[in-house]
Amino acid sequence: MTDLEFRDFVDTYRVKALSMARRMLKNDEDARDAVQESFVRAFRNMHKFRGDASIGTWLYRIVYTTCLNILRSQHRMPLHESLNENESPVWIEPEIFDTIDQATIEDILQEEMSAMPTLYAVVMDLFYVQDCSYEQIVSITGMSLGTVKTRLNRGRLMLRDAIRSRLEPTPSFAQGGNQ
Amino acid sequence: MNRERELIDALLDGSLTQEQWYELSVLIGMDTIQRIQKGDRRLHKYLASVSLESGDILSLSRAISPFRSRNIFVDFFSRWSLLIGVIVFFCAVLAIIPKVIDISLAQSGVIVYNAFESPFQVGIGSVILLCLGIAAWLEWSDRI
Numbered sequence: 001m002t003d004l005e006f007r008d009f010v011d012t013y014r015v016k017a018l019s020m021a022r023r024m025l026k027n028d029e030d031a032r033d034a035v036q037e038s039f040v041r042a043f044r045n046m047h048k049f050r051g052d053a054s055i056g057t058w059l060y061r062i063v064y065t066t067c068l069n070i071l072r073s074q075h076r077m078p079l080h081e082s083l084n085e086n087e088s089p090v091w092i093e094p095e096i097f098d099t100i101d102q103a104t105i106e107d108i109l110q111e112e113m114s115a116m117p118t119l120y121a122v123v124m125d126l127f128y129v130q131d132c133s134y135e136q137i138v139s140i141t142g143m144s145l146g147t148v149k150t151r152l153n154r155g156r157l158m159l160r161d162a163i164r165s166r167l168e169p170t171p172s173f174a175q176g177g178n179q
Numbered sequence: 180m181n182r183e184r185e186l187i188d189a190l191l192d193g194s195l196t197q198e199q200w201y202e203l204s205v206l207i208g209m210d211t212i213q214r215i216q217k218g219d220r221r222l223h224k225y226l227a228s229v230s231l232e233s234g235d236i237l238s239l240s241r242a243i244s245p246f247r248s249r250n251i252f253v254d255f256f257s258r259w260s261l262l263i264g265v266i267v268f269f270c271a272v273l274a275i276i277p278k279v280i281d282i283s284l285a286q287s288g289v290i291v292y293n294a295f296e297s298p299f300q301v302g303i304g305s306v307i308l309l310c311l312g313i314a315a316w317l318e319w320s321d322r323i
Contacts, residue, residue, distance in 0.1 A: 019230040089187040094217035097225070110229045128226040134192050149188055159222070 006046075010039055013056060017063050019129050023121040024067040026114060034070055038063045053139055060130060061140045064122070071118070078118040085146030090153045092160045099167055112162045116155060123148055124155040183207065191219055259314050266307055273303060 017038060021031035041062050049058055071077050097105060113121055119141075126132040126140060137148045186203040189195040190212065195203065204212055 015231055023230075086181075086184075088184055089191060091187070091191065091215045092218040092222050094214055094221055096218070097221045105225055106229045109225055113226070113229070124226070125230060128223050129230045133194065134188075152191075156222070 006043060009042075009055070009059075013059055014039070016056075016130050017059060020060060020063055020122065020125050021067055023113065023116075023125040024064070024118050025070060026118075030070055034066045035063065038066045041066065053136070056130070057132070057136050057139055060126065060132070064140055067122075080119070085144070085150050087150055087153055089149075090156045090160065092156060092163075096160070096163055096167070100163070104166070105163065108162050108166060109159060112159050116158060119143075120151050120155045120158070123151040124159075127152055187215065190215060262310065262314055266310060269303070269307060 014035065017035045018031055021034040021038075022028065025031045025034060038059065042059055045062075049055065053061075068077070100108075113124065116124065122141070123137060123143070126137045127134075132140065134145060134148050137143070138145055141148070143151070183203070183206050186195065186199055186206065189199060190203060200212075
């Protein structure tokens, strides 16, 4: 890869990689360092990229590993709790977004994503922000498919409950069709 | 129920096939499928919006420069300062030994012996270099 191609690569992925690192590290300064270190690693190891996965997936795996290394060095490694992988899928009713103004919803989501446990937040970020499929998330994080689905379900549940808690209780939301 | 769960997961992942689509519509109804999709699209839009704002703060030159951050030096010295201190101390001790031998032998009238030609000294030097090499490798290697 030439310097020019690498420049394009950085331009394409730097914002998304930073979002992912922020979700994992919960700290802007650490996240910037992690992303810069990840790009340096990607640059040095570009010859090892075989094209088995997309280059984005490969980069996200480097970012994920780099963030875990930082968390380990800060003694903040996330705990891998055992999960029930047979939980029902959770989804958010579209009407819920019409009941509060956009700025408030964005504030709620930002707060909840920042407060969400690391391994849930990173899976949510990979799925909703980086547009990764379940299989890609498995490849990036090394989690099992069932764990990825469960973390996504619980992440959605946390966000849904946070939005609902700001609403007046109404019968239609109280009787949601899912969990 | 398991099948329904599996199909809704596939719907959310965007990997639902045409046949599965019909199967799911029989199980939960087309209206529910559309509500699930619409809700997920809106969540997608909002999360992308809040996560990607003000993210463009990395400079390319910093991103690809090995000297991109002073933190790497701070990290290096905070991690290896004890080892470096011990090595420097040993070097200082080793530097003094031949002088001491030199002075004491000169005073006793014996022919001066060059301590640095000793295999023991060479061995100590090799161990120090090995320690430095391992420290540098641990710090700089890519542990991906």
